[in-house]
Amino acid sequence: MQKIIISVFGPDRPGILASVSRILFEEDCNIEDVTQTILQTEFAGIFIAQIPADKSVEWIEDRLNDALNPTELKATVKVLKGAAEPALKGKQTEPFVITTRGPDRKGLVAAITGVIAGYGVNVTHLKAVFRGGDNPYDNMMIYEVDIPVDIDRQRFHQELRQKAESLGLMISLQHRTIFETINRV
Amino acid sequence: MLSPSEVISTLEMVQNEHLDVRAVTLGLSLVGCVSDRLETFRRNVTERILQTAERLVTVCDQIGDKYGIPVVNKRIAVSPVAVIAACFDAAQMVEIAHTLDAAAKEVGVDFIGGFSGLVEKGVARGDRSLIEAIPVALSTTDRLCASVNVASTRAGINMDAVVMMGKAIVEAARQSADRDGIACAKLCVFSNIPEDIPFMAGAYLGIGEADAVINVGVSGPGVVKKAIDRAMASTDRPNLGYLSEIIKRTAYKVTRVGELIGREVANGLGIRFGVVDLSLAPTPNVGDSVGEIFQSLGLSSIGAPGSTAALAMLNDAVKKGGAFASSHVGGLSGAFIPVSEDLNIGEAAANGNLSLEKLEALTSVCSVGLDMVALPGDTSAETISAIIADEMAIGVINRKTTAVRLIPVPGKQAGERAYFGGLLGEAPIMSIRGTTGENAFVRLGGLIPAPIHSLRN
Numbered sequence: 001m002q003k004i005i006i007s008v009f010g011p012d013r014p015g016i017l018a019s020v021s022r023i024l025f026e027e028d029c030n031i032e033d034v035t036q037t038i039l040q041t042e043f044a045g046i047f048i049a050q051i052p053a054d055k056s057v058e059w060i061e062d063r064l065n066d067a068l069n070p071t072e073l074k075a076t077v078k079v080l081k082g083a084a085e086p087a088l089k090g091k092q093t094e095p096f097v098i099t100t101r102g103p104d105r106k107g108l109v110a111a112i113t114g115v116i117a118g119y120g121v122n123v124t125h126l127k128a129v130f131r132g133g134d135n136p137y138d139n140m141m142i143y144e145v146d147i148p149v150d151i152d153r154q155r156f157h158q159e160l161r162q163k164a165e166s167l168g169l170m171i172s173l174q175h176r177t178i179f180e181t182i183n184r185v
Numbered sequence: 186m187l188s189p190s191e192v193i194s195t196l197e198m199v200q201n202e203h204l205d206v207r208a209v210t211l212g213l214s215l216v217g218c219v220s221d222r223l224e225t226f227r228r229n230v231t232e233r234i235l236q237t238a239e240r241l242v243t244v245c246d247q248i249g250d251k252y253g254i255p256v257v258n259k260r261i262a263v264s265p266v267a268v269i270a271a272c273f274d275a276a277q278m279v280e281i282a283h284t285l286d287a288a289a290k291e292v293g294v295d296f297i298g299g300f301s302g303l304v305e306k307g308v309a310r311g312d313r314s315l316i317e318a319i320p321v322a323l324s325t326t327d328r329l330c331a332s333v334n335v336a337s338t339r340a341g342i343n344m345d346a347v348v349m350m351g352k353a354i355v356e357a358a359r360q361s362a363d364r365d366g367i368a369c370a371k372l373c374v375f376s377n378i379p380e381d382i383p384f385m386a387g388a389y390l391g392i393g394e395a396d397a398v399i400n401v402g403v404s405g406p407g408v409v410k411k412a413i414d415r416a417m418a419s420t421d422r423p424n425l426g427y428l429s430e431i432i433k434r435t436a437y438k439v440t441r442v443g444e445l446i447g448r449e450v451a452n453g454l455g456i457r458f459g460v461v462d463l464s465l466a467p468t469p470n471v472g473d474s475v476g477e478i479f480q481s482l483g484l485s486s487i488g489a490p491g492s493t494a495a496l497a498m499l500n501d502a503v504k505k506g507g508a509f510a511s512s513h514v515g516g517l518s519g520a521f522i523p524v525s526e527d528l529n530i531g532e533a534a535a536n537g538n539l540s541l542e543k544l545e546a547l548t549s550v551c552s553v554g555l556d557m558v559a560l561p562g563d564t565s566a567e568t569i570s571a572i573i574a575d576e577m578a579i580g581v582i583n584r585k586t587t588a589v590r591l592i593p594v595p596g597k598q599a600g601e602r603a604y605f606g607g608l609l610g611e612a613p614i615m616s617i618r619g620t621t622g623e624n625a626f627v628r629l630g631g632l633i634p635a636p637i638h639s640l641r642n
Binding site for chain 1: 186187189191192193194195196198199200250251252253254438441442445
């Protein structure tokens with residue numbers, strides 16, 4: 001069996017997941033992973049599924065878009081090739097959380113991720129909101145990252161701080177465990 | 186994935202509400218260092234401390250940095266010196282004090298505790314030497330802390346020891362007169378001292394403990410205050426049951442942080458983890474005050490009518506939350522109400538809202554007792570002993586720990602201020618009522634018998 005990855009984007013409304021999953025079921029596809037989110041008013045969903053040998057990627061994509069077409073939603077399907085390898089294969093890592101707060105301006109994500117990428121640190125989740133105004137929580141980025149244990153974390157932190165300072169942002173780098181320890185029983 | 190609210194609430198606690206790990210304390214048994222030759226004993230003690238605590242400060246800083254939560258103080262608590270150095274006289278005890286102080290400086294810890302004796306039922310030779318040495322030992326060292334347990338529910342109150350401690354406090358103040366009697370700020374007199382305490386100034390390693398153990402003391406009055414403020418603002422009709430629940434949940438979070446960091450430090454040093462002491466301990470900073478919690482609960486000030494009930498609720502909720510968060514809770518655990526270390530409590534004492542008598546009442550429901558209370562410099566040793574006896578009685582009858590840390594400030598009178606600096610802060614000198622004439626009661630000495638409920642077995 002082949003694996004496919006389906007991305008669905010468009011204006012949010014009730015029933016999107018129901019439509020996509022119903023068609024995949026009707027086409028005898030087995031859903032393995034789903035993630036979805038809503039950014040402002042836009043739906044974004046990603047599905048990984050197995051398709052039977054007698055179905056083509058194009059067929060699945062057409063079936064999905066036929067169903068979604070009236071709603072301005074768009075589905076894209078492609079083949080998932082081979083067994084996926086972890087982004088930091090073989091490297092020992094520790095999970096940290098980088099948080100920034102401060103005034104909005106263009107290029108914030110690019111600037112912070114530039115530092116992150118420069119150290120070979122992998123972003124596993126990002127939640128960012130930029131609403132403007134004075135409330136620092138209306139303009140924040142939360143990066144969950146895997147930091148290889150062999151990098152100089154002090155230097156990494158220092159460079160992040162310098163970058164954040166130049167952008168007028170408050171930044172923190174803390175081990176992920178502390179958030180779970182405080183908030184979860 | 187973490188939710189934004191989880192991230193935000195954690196950041197608020199750490200960055201804006203003064204959440205920190207107040208102290209990581211290495212409990213270190215010195216029993217194996219015992220020798221009847223002073224030089225050998227001192228050498229053994231020095232080697233033991235240097236070897237075991239060499240990496241304590243570094244590891245604490247690394248773990249604090251990793252979690253973004255500072256470990257404010259790194260400390261050492263050793264076996265009670267009166268027990269392990271029982272064969273030495275007072276002058277030799279002073280030399281041992283200097284040895285401990287020097288070793289503490291060498292490894293970079295803030296305080297070293299354990300210059301301690303347990304005399305609730307009787308004063309042994311080593312205890313007597315230690316108590317006689319306390320004034321010089323504390324006034325000629327910087328980081329040494331001492332504690333003496335003079336009473337317990339099981340044994341009663343050793344009034345002979347109480348009298349000795351009254352004299353020791355006055356003498357310690359006199360010998361550190363140039364620094365407002367700061368030696369007394371490093372001396373606690375206890376009833377029902379726990380078997381092991383990681384919190385200064387009373388800290389020592391219990392005899393029943395392992396060779397080395399890492400204990401952690403968490404703080405967080407600022408976090409509790411902000412949680413109460415948010416709860417008050419979020420509902421029209423907050424009641425005390427609801428607020429107690431808020432305090433409990435907050436204490437849970439704070440304790441979890443302490444245990445996490447304590448265990449990491451213990452792992453980093455290859456030493457067993459001991460207990461979390463979940464006391465609410467203030468600092469002299471705005472926003473990190475136990476006294477401010479009283480105002481958040483609707484009282485005009487700590488000391489106003491209602492304060493004892495509020496403190497009882499606060500203490501109980503802190504213990505309940507902490508008990509759920511950790512299976513290894515110990516030490517003192519509750520709310521500290523030191524006058525000098527808490528800006529708000531100091532102000533209440535200065536403007537007359539908080540009297541010595543009300544402080545004593547509060548100690549019947551809080552963790553410690555009359556903590557960091559500055560008194561007029563001409564307060565007699567008998568009066569000091571009588572105040573100690575009163576506080577010990579509260580502990581003995583109520584089967585709880587109580588303590589006093591009294592500082593008769595040489596040359597100063599009630600209404601003036603004493604300055605200790607750093608975490609010890611400053612305090613108004615409080616007046617004492619009813620001190621005219623001699624105190625023949627204290628001079629009677631002897632042992633006030635254990636109360637009837639001590640017979641439980």
